[in-house]
Amino acid sequence: MKIIVLSITPYKEKDGIVNAISENESLTFLARGIKDPKSKNAALNNVLTVADIELMDGNFAHPILKSSKPLFSPLKVDMDAKYLASLMTIDEMMLNLFPEEEKQTMFPYLEKAVESLKNTNDWLMTLLQFMAHAVRIGGFQLEVNRCVLCGRTNNIVTFSFNDGGFICEDCYQPEMERDLTKEQMILLRKIVNCPDYRLKSSDYKNEDLLLLFDKFTHYIEEAFGYHFKNMRLLIDSK
Ligand SMILES: [Zn+2]
Structure with a gap:
């Protein structure tokens, strides 16, 4: 087995x-x-x-x-602090976000995450994609293909983590979040729609990735009702 x-x-x-x-x-x-x-x-x-x-x-x-x-084995000769902290964070999510009887649904995504992290050393994109898989499997799927409120696919003006997806011009309310650039929304869409771990940090702006990483972290904390303990090791020296 x-x-x-x-x-x-x-x-x-x-x-x-x-x-x-x-x-x-x-x-x-x-x-x-x-x-x-x-x-x-x-x-x-x-x-x-x-x-x-x-x-x-x-x-x-x-x-x-x-x-x-x-x-x-996730172990390798040249393990830096970020690599180790990423492993800890992935393991922390597995131990805390899912009920015991549902953890196995993450198996294929977990296996590929650790392989991808080891092979690419791309901690940021690996974690973002792992988080997106965890959010979907956990039942908190973000809507990135249409307006989350009315379903239309054009005139999208913002992404609201509070509402769980894209918001169109007609559904937009002034109190909604409107802090992502168009580029960041496109990147978020790619991450959420990615079926595996094929995206690479080097194709995107580091500041955009870090901002989305911060957003995902908070979204997971809110959605799953869990507070990350090892995250400091990753973000203190970003
Ligand atoms: Zn709408």
Whole structure:
């Protein structure tokens, strides 16, 4: 069974209780020897590791890890602070935004996010796209293809995170947000409509990406009722 590790809770001296998702479910299991660097299960002691595992029932509250084969590790030689903080933020979202029984719906987007982050080192666009997927899967889809209030597709004048999408000229009210430039609205539309992780930060203005990152962060906090704890590590030195 292919899994992605989300958290490891130390248990006894060298064991760990692992929380993970597979493509079909969220699961918790005991991994013996996971804290021992020489153990064949040691690779599982890093969050966001993808592995093929086999579980067995034993004399324990959770299933026990029988065997594991690492398929992908987020670790690499040149990990800078932003890279690590991005991994932490992705993992934080997985642990806190979704109920236990719904986490697995994020599996394909999570797997591709970590691969994309490792391969491109593009923390900003990877996180923006991951956030857009999380927002959609979480049921808070933003409307970027028509006016969110009346459905028309022309004369769009603003994007309102409060209302959840584009607003046309006729529906616009003076108290609505109107702080994104046309360029920023087009970029937001591309991010929300992107089915995977194909967008690259280098094709856009850094200030636009950072502004949207800030908007997405606040939108997620509001929509999911969650306050980010690791975000400071990313935005303090932007
Ligand atoms: Zn409208």
